Amino acid sequence: MPERLPTVSNSTVIIALSQIGYLIILKDLYKKVILPEGVFRELHAGHPKSGSDISDESWIEIRRVSNIRLLEYLSISLDKGESEAIVLAEELPAGLLLMDDYWGRKIAAKRKIPVAGTLGILIKAKQTGLIKKVKPLFGKLIENGFWIDKAVLEFSLKKAGE
Numbered sequence: 001m002p003e004r005l006p007t008v009s010n011s012t013v014i015i016a017l018s019q020i021g022y023l024i025i026l027k028d029l030y031k032k033v034i035l036p037e038g039v040f041r042e043l044h045a046g047h048p049k050s051g052s053d054i055s056d057e058s059w060i061e062i063r064r065v066s067n068i069r070l071l072e073y074l075s076i077s078l079d080k081g082e083s084e085a086i087v088l089a090e091e092l093p094a095g096l097l098l099m100d101d102y103w104g105r106k107i108a109a110k111r112k113i114p115v116a117g118t119l120g121i122l123i124k125a126k127q128t129g130l131i132k133k134v135k136p137l138f139g140k141l142i143e144n145g146f147w148i149d150k151a152v153l154e155f156s157l158k159k160a161g162e
Helices: 011-019 024-030 039-044 068-074 079-090 102-110 120-126 137-142 151-159
Strands: 008-010 033-036 060-063 094-096
Touching: 008 011, 008 024, 008 060, 008 079, 011 024, 011 039, 011 120, 011 137, 024 033, 024 120, 033 039, 033 068, 039 060, 068 079, 079 094, 079 102, 102 120, 120 137, 137 151
Parallel strands: 008 033, 008 094, 033 060
Antiparallel strands: none
């Protein structure tokens, strides 16, 4: 069986899943998640929304990006964490990039990097039997300030069969 390509994450997915108490599903789904150093620093520094200290999670690996020129280029349009995540996903290469930011996802898609967001991860967790329902978790996300477009919410619930 071919080796699975690594999964890279930006901070938004980590923050959102931590806030609702479901960070561990990343380990269950992907075994290991790689964070760029900048994303780790943002989360480890006690990002006010993080809800979890990830420094003790053995299944999270930290890596430094090396393509500084690409990082600087992407940082014109995106914040540093999103830029680092895209650069690292391209450098490894990653099989999947976990990111919610609309423009970050657009840029990753143009660079042929597969992307999944928090809602998609929860849907996958339901499809694999890790959770029973996504609707209550989507509600918890919204309660915690996670913005979900109404059309995206309806589409995601339909995709999850709820």
